[in-house]
Amino acid sequence: MRAAHRRLTDEPLRDDDVVRVGALTVRVLHTPGHTGDSLCFLLPDEGSVLTGDTVLGGGSPIVKPGRLGQFFDSLDRLSQVLAAPGSVILPGHGPALPDPLAQIERRRAARLRRVDQVVDAVASGIEDPEDLVDHLYPDLHPELRVAARISVEAVLAHVQTDPDPVPS
DSSP states (O other): OTTTOTHHHHSOOOTTOEEEETTEEEEEEEOOSSSTTOEEEEETTTTEEEEETSSOSSSOOOOOTTOHHHHHHHHHHHHHHTOSTTOEEEESSSSOEESHHHHHHHHHHHHHHHHHHHHHHHHTTOOSHHHHHHHHOTTOOGGGHHHHHHHHHHHHHHHHHOSSOSOO
């Protein structure tokens, strides 16, 4: 898209910008969480959203410490945008995801289960992030350890700073 539209090379995209490239209309959605500057792109004529790494075709994106609340807010926003029947998620990795509300809810529930697990482990006396990773991910492949630690640290930061760390 950047090469196809001159404006995109001169200024950053902003939330709710509308970009037209030929017959294609794209609405920009600021969806922080995976990163602070994460964007999704609504294709209103098609009822689909290009979600990049915000919603993956499988698995969960890394959400860094301080961004978990934003991630939940972004999932809420995507649920609103994708509420129309026939909407589809087009992730940056993996296959298209029909039934987007169920897909988003499944991802939210998985993340909330992890929040509950971290809270329970901390309540039982496990507080060190490395020890939490060992406890929560007993069969973790070593290559995924850094991602798991980031996830645990994100939950710890979230529950320490958010008065309602488990949104409904």
